[in-house]
Amino acid sequence: MSNHLSGNRSALAEAPAAPPATTLLRFATAGSVDDGKSTLVGRLLHDSKSVLTDQLEAVEHASRSRGADGPDLALLTDGLRAEREQGITIDVAYRYFATARRRFILADTPGHVQYTRNMVTGASTADLAVVLVDARNGVVEQTRRHAAIAGLLRIPHVVLAVNKMDLVDYAEPVFAATAEEFTAYAASLGVRDVTAIPISALAGDNVVEPSTRMDWYGGPTVLDHLETVDPAARTPDEGSRFPVQMVIRHGGERYYAGQLLTGRLRVGETVTVQPSGRTTTITSLDVLGQPADVVPAGSSLSVRLSDEIDIGRGDMLTAGPRPPRIVQEIEATVCHVADAPLTVGQRVLLKHTTRTVKAIVEDIPSRLTLDDLSPHPQPGRLVANDIGRVRVRTAEPLALDSYADSRRTGSFLLIDPADGATLAAAMAGDAFAPAIPAAAPEAERKRE
Template sequence: MTTEIRPPADATAAQTETQARTAGGAGPESRPMDLLRFATAGSVDDGKSTLIGRLLYDTKSLFTDQLAAVEAVSAARGDEYTNLALLTDGLRAEREQGITIDVAYRYFATPRRKFIIADTPGHIQYTRNMVTGASTADLALILVDARKGLVEQSRRHAFLCSLLRVPHLVLCVNKMDLVDWSQEVFERIADEFAAFAAKLDVPDLTVVPISALKGDNIVTRSENMPWYEGPSLLHHLERVHIASDRNLVDVRFPVQYVIRPQSTTVTDYRGYAGQVASGVLKPDDEVMVLPSGFTSRIAAVETADGPVAEAFPPMSVTVRLTDEIDISRGDMICRPNNSPSVSQDIEAMVCWMDETRPLQVGGKYAIKHTTRSARAIVRGLHYRLDINTLHRDEAAGELKLNEIGRVRLRTTVPLLADEYRRNRTTGGFVIIDESTNRTVGAGMIVEAA
């Protein structure tokens, strides 16, 4: 039986991913499996948490005592059925209100693939939580209540997924049992969403009719909807192609740590540790170090298990060079003829996450970009974006909680950046309030001039 890996309350998504990658379940051939990170999105009460609970239940990814606890809580609440949404809605406030507030990460695996799910909230006041959960997703499930059709939050979350460059979208028309499994209702919602998605940058869209509560079209094809000829949701999740989504052309290796062993037996070892953001690193490749501009060749690429022939995203490796170059945390290894922009002037789309103080022109903040830290001042606010209508408010003077706008920043040190649409790792950054050390914004670089 595949078991759920439940991170502690303060575990980050990266820690959860590490657990998933090292967990068992490789199948009888013990072949390595890829990992699909996906997030749920949609309006309130569209069934996001129930869908995740159903996936965990139908793939037998639950302990017996976990299921028993959910059954007991469901009975105590007076539910006539086992409320699978309780598997992810763990906060007391979430269970009292029947909504999702925080982002919950869950893990499960099938013989074909490993999965990390980010269950994101649907309320408009928790848009920042949804942005956090979808920022690292390979795929987003956008749920729609078949009775209500597309609502404001459905369009809002679809736009945010497009803005965050999530490569694959799956529209799940949920609660089909409450509309008598109507093909007409499903096709009307699918056509309406496709027309809206045509205005966005959505490279891959799939539409599936489901009933998360009853399990129709979740793991196996539903007998209640013989008119639907597509795959079940899990079948699509297991087979959606994500390998080509990674940028394997632009070599970007932000240096996180310089390894210099303090040993009498090892005196000449100098390694640069970090996570490959994009591209492929191989021994004897010619590389350039930014911001210094010095060039060298890769002597070796090493992991905890020893040297490897190549490294690609998102592997964490140590790179050794043939020349001794002064490299420190925040520097970046790239190709001589394919380097990121080195700039102190940044144009970015910013999602503001602070409920106490809005972003204003002239505001000073700290910025965390890859492994580099800097301070920045807001030079200008071009416009605030109305997520519902996609209109631009060029008269806006500030960004409040959950608002998104295009901002011009000036940093104290140059950032080694790419456009977010080309590289989500080197194109994204977080904004920190230095007085409170709180993360107050997330940015996606549009242009580094």
């Protein structure tokens, strides 16, 4: 766990070399109301020259209409009229920008407890989370809640941005105490990589440019860290996972199209078709109309196989030393996002990658307290913004990884079969029940 509390500017010269400009970092921001989160994002965009002239002019005009002396950079992310009028962020605001070193997708998430589900949505795909605290208040209840969500979602990297240092006279002891308390608490939740940075988003200290008023701090600025952190830091190799999205028939051959979520695929490699368990060999790979011998994760491609096997949308090609488990009973942690409650016995649809199956909620063993992830047993139901444990049983087998092994193939959605609305976002645990052996031949099984 890294915690930059001291040192000198020469330490920056020893920072890892910047990654190629083609690399992408997804990150989310979180903080209590009025901690300056939107101002930080606005400062980051403004000082990194990622704001168009007309956008800045619009912000300046809106700022003047609100009686501000200068541009309110928070308005660069608080894009909804209701948010601007209330002075708070109520929805996830996504922004795309780039520097000479890296491309970024940022999600500015709400800080209020009633928008917990919005934060979970915005942070679910993040490689890094920036958690803001007000230097005057230190670690508060909402800070602990954001740390718990980061741990729950297994976000690889966390930046603790101790904001409003200008209001505490840039005092090192204030920063050090907050950083020490947060990193200790985050470690207890399983968050292993925390970098603490003292900043003033309003004045621009240590956001993009190093502060001249905190010479006691020798670590990176926020942008320095975002540009050099390794987004590929992951749990042990979960193997190759290729969910089939569609079957293409051409010239008497069948090609299976989709996106490779994890691992690599190679021509000549043996793969297993899940959940049937049949094995076959890759005879060709095609990316954007061009043949390829090896294809990395994140690529959209088509695959041709050596054997005629019953494969359709929702099946998955897998390879590698860590095969998924074929299951029908799943223990999972879910964030309930719908207004209507989730109840025991409720019939739902479960969507995992490209496969959708019928399922039933068999039990809701506990609801979690987001301050420390402690359980409240047998709540009976989950309501909007609740996070809890559930057990579901599916009508058909799934090829599932635990969320601890793979954020991509260890997550799924619970959907209302009546109207298709999303009910909950789920993270599979380590407790699985084996799938029930199929009673009918593979070719006769029903596809959703």
